[in-house]
Amino acid sequence: MKYPNNISKNYKKTINYSNRGMDLEAIINDANAYYLENDIAVIYKKPTPIGIVEVNYQNNAQITNAYFKEPSTLDYNGIYKGCYIEFDAKECRLVTSFPLNNVHPHQIKHIRNILRHGGIVFLILSMNGKYFLFKGEDFIQFIDANTRKSIPYDVILEKGYPLHLKYHGLDYLENIEEIYKGVDFQ
Amino acid sequence: MKYPNNISKNYKKTINYSNRGMDLEAIINDANAYYLENDIAVIYKKPTPIGIVEVNYQNNAQITNAYFKEPSTLDYNGIYKGCYIEFDAKECRLVTSFPLNNVHPHQIKHIRNILRHGGIVFLILSMNGKYFLFKGEDFIQFIDANTRKSIPYDVILEKGYPLHLKYHGLDYLENIEEIYKGVDFQ
Numbered sequence: 001m002k003y004p005n006n007i008s009k010n011y012k013k014t015i016n017y018s019n020r021g022m023d024l025e026a027i028i029n030d031a032n033a034y035y036l037e038n039d040i041a042v043i044y045k046k047p048t049p050i051g052i053v054e055v056n057y058q059n060n061a062q063i064t065n066a067y068f069k070e071p072s073t074l075d076y077n078g079i080y081k082g083c084y085i086e087f088d089a090k091e092c093r094l095v096t097s098f099p100l101n102n103v104h105p106h107q108i109k110h111i112r113n114i115l116r117h118g119g120i121v122f123l124i125l126s127m128n129g130k131y132f133l134f135k136g137e138d139f140i141q142f143i144d145a146n147t148r149k150s151i152p153y154d155v156i157l158e159k160g161y162p163l164h165l166k167y168h169g170l171d172y173l174e175n176i177e178e179i180y181k182g183v184d185f186q
Numbered sequence: 187m188k189y190p191n192n193i194s195k196n197y198k199k200t201i202n203y204s205n206r207g208m209d210l211e212a213i214i215n216d217a218n219a220y221y222l223e224n225d226i227a228v229i230y231k232k233p234t235p236i237g238i239v240e241v242n243y244q245n246n247a248q249i250t251n252a253y254f255k256e257p258s259t260l261d262y263n264g265i266y267k268g269c270y271i272e273f274d275a276k277e278c279r280l281v282t283s284f285p286l287n288n289v290h291p292h293q294i295k296h297i298r299n300i301l302r303h304g305g306i307v308f309l310i311l312s313m314n315g316k317y318f319l320f321k322g323e324d325f326i327q328f329i330d331a332n333t334r335k336s337i338p339y340d341v342i343l344e345k346g347y348p349l350h351l352k353y354h355g356l357d358y359l360e361n362i363e364e365i366y367k368g369v370d371f372q
Binding site: 036039041042044046047048049050052060061062063064065066067068069072073077078079080081082083084110113114116117118119186 | 225230232235236238247249250251254265266267268269300304305
């Protein structure tokens with residue numbers, strides 16, 4: 001059985017995870033809506049992957065049995081000034097480090113694939129009340145150079161780019177052209 | 187209530203739709219797996235959008251009540267040689283024309299958005315035993331220039347690009363660089 005974000009069977013814990021997850025998701029969705037309305041970028045959250053077991057076609061195609069599947073790509077993707085962008089959003093409760101088991105092996109492989117094919121790929125991390133854009137390049141470099149199971153907060157402060165929460169959501173595209181200087185934005 | 191692909195409540199019809207839909211989806215998924223394995227492109231089908239009403243956390247987070255939502259983007263997207271690609275796959279039973287109500291208003295708006303932001307976007311049409319790549323540009327041009335509710339097969343033959351079914355699936359990227367001559371593939 002698969003659970004979203006490694007949710008345990010503990011009911012209370014599940015609710016907590018879910019709420020924390022929604023906060024970051026909500027401010028990113030707000031930003032995406034703002035980007036779309038103002039014709040800045042076209043970026044969507046992909047639907048949650050679900051395995052459908054049973055559908056009742058007699059009752060408006062109601063799904064009566066299904067389960068959460070593990071994602072093999074990142075949650076958000078789209079296009080900004082002609083460039084492919086993909087990212088995932090992760091909230092981290094820990095103060096000192098970001099546990100790498102928050103990113104599934106399939107997702108790590110996918111990050112490598114997107115980088116190799118010339119796409120922009122990153123993580124948005126929410127940690128210690130701050131938001132960071134952590135480049136896929138830096139993430140892969142850390143994994144390849146370390147046997148540690150988590151990224152220390154010091155590394156995130158050093159390598160990550162601070163993101164700012166505005167009235168229209170978490171403005172993760174604000175400095176994207178500076179962060180990705182080599183990329184040929186249209 | 188929303189139904190996937192405007193499926194009616196008629197049980198038999200539902201089954202037929204679903205099976206026909208799977209055939210085209212299967213040969214596209216095969217192609218995507220081939221592209222991924224051979225490092226040609228990274229393109230995935232997005233999960234079907236589902237609205238979750240009820241989850242039983244006591245039983246392995248089983249979803250016990252959910253419904254199909256109308257998609258606001260196209261089904262497949264990803265990256266090929268640094269370029270953003272998005273498309274949808276449509277099977278058409280009719281011999282003489284492709285009904286435009288197969289593409290939801292939200293999706294038409296989305297096609298316009300992707301075009302404006304410099305992405306490659308198209309439809310893959312299965313019709314009269316043949317497969318076509320129909321460019322988003324041609325699709326929008328037809329909609330804007332016509333009040334017709336369907337695209338005549340003649341227009342699809344004239345504007346569409348034939349696609350070939352190979353042992354590794356429907357090879358829709360085979361001539362993509364020729365079809366999109368102006369695009370700066372890496």
